[in-house]
Amino acid sequence: xxxxICPVRQSQFSQSNDRSWSLAKYTKLLxxxxxxxxxxxxxxxxxxxxxxxxxxxxxxxxxxxxxLISIPAPVIKTRDHDVFFRLTSHVSSFK
Numbered sequence: 001x002x003x004x005i006c007p008v009r010q011s012q013f014s015q016s017n018d019r020s021w022s023l024a025k026y027t028k029l030l031x032x033x034x035x036x037x038x039x040x041x042x043x044x045x046x047x048x049x050x051x052x053x054x055x056x057x058x059x060x061x062x063x064x065x066x067x068l069i070s071i072p073a074p075v076i077k078t079r080d081h082d083v084f085f086r087l088t089s090h091v092s093s094f095k
Contacts, residue, residue, distance in 0.1 A: 017050040017051070022043070023045060025037050026056060043056070044057050053066065053067050054066050054068055
């Protein structure tokens with residue numbers, strides 16, 4: 001089981017099926033942990049509520065994209081102006 005967290009700054013909500021947040025910094029959720037800072041480019045995370053996926057964008061480039069249709073579901077917590085996404089993945093074996 002692995003867990004990952006990415007802190008975000010200043011929430012913004014659109015009137016579409018997307019919810020987006022500007023990122024202060026981003027730690028990659030999948031693969032090797034790599035930190036991306038806003039000084040390099042404009043970072044944001046977008047959740048599409050109808051298609052149920054999360055995208056992390058650097059400008060117009062997608063850094064990561066993942067489905068939110070999973071068990072267990074991702075945990076989204078807020079504190080002040082910060083939003084934390086925690087994803088847990090596991091592999092089950094059937095015999």
